[in-house]
Amino acid sequence: MKIKAISFDFWNTLFYDYKMEYNRHNARKKYFRKILDKHGHVPEMDLEPVFKYCWDYFDKVWKTEHKTRNARELLDLKCIQLGITLPEEDLVDIAKFFEEIMLEHPPNLFEGVKEILPKLAEKYKLGITSDTAYSSGRVLKILMERNDILKYFTAFTFSDEVGCSKPDGNAFRSTLVxxxxxxxxxxxxxxxxxxxxxxxxxxxxxxxWFKGAYERESYETIADYKANDWTDLARIFEV
Incomplete structure (x- = not known):
């Protein structure tokens, strides 16, 4: 493969998530309820349908407009659905909690990442081209630093920072530039x-195409190569 640089997705390529997203989801609901209670807003309805509505909205925009919504935008939508208003300082506080709770319940690195990334970095320029949701590119970079892999990357494109998400070509072109x-x-x-x-x-x-953490024994793809794990990536990129 005659290339000079490699871009990676963040989710299910570098990091994988199992039960941690469930923990983060519950933590967000609990914290939101705490602030609502402080202001006397005790919704009769369960908050779960509101969170689901907002995520369905996120998913629709992501798939049809190739854009993602950040923590504050999703929080504002929740307030609209509940028919409530909150002070700006509380909105800032909740959005920050929504965004950073991932640091308390982090995803895991795939096996082989720490061993193979240094070898790839010796031969290629490495970058991230990734979509974001509640957790921003800023937070994802903190996770990478905590796992001691941020140092191997020189290019970063996150959907919350560039205003578009994959498969929009502008996301990839940002990394290429x-x-x-x-x-x-x-x-x-x-x-x-x-x-x-x-x-x-x-x-x-x-x-x-990277198999990731999902059980997919056979998969049709237009990709140039298939990789089941990071050992396969090392073979593909000849390191």
Whole structure:
């Protein structure tokens, strides 16, 4: 593979999530309820339907407009659904909690990442092209630093920072500009056929479909390569 740079998705490629998202979800609901109670807002309805409505809205916008909504935008939508208003200082506080709770309930690195990333960094420029939701690119970079892998990356494109999400070509082009390479000189690695593989291919990059943490024994893909794990990535990129 004659390339100079590799872009990676964050979720289900570098990091995987099992029960931690469940813990984060419950923590967000609990904290939101605490602030509501402080102001005498005790909704008769359970908060779960409100959280689900907001996530369904996020998912729809992500899939149809190729944009993501951040923690504050999702919080504002929750307040609209509940028909309530909160002081700005509380909104800032809740949004910050929503965004940073991932640091208390973090995802896990895939096996092999810490061993193979240094080898890849010796041969290629490395970057992140990732969509975000409650947790911003800022928080994801903190997680990378805590896992001692941030130092291997020189390019970062997060949907909350660039205003678009994969498969929008502008997301990939943002990373390419930071790399200083042409599309044909870069590859993108990710688990989502539509956003990662499709988006990278349409932008003119090579694409590697990564199996990730899901059980998918056989999978049809337009990617140039398939990787079941990080050992496969080491073989594909010849390190």
């Amino acid at each position: 930071q790399f200083g390479v042409k599309p044909e000189e870069a590859a993108h690695v990710g688990d989502n056929e539509y956003t990662d593989v499709g988006g990278a291919k349409k932008t003119g990059m090579s694409a590697v």
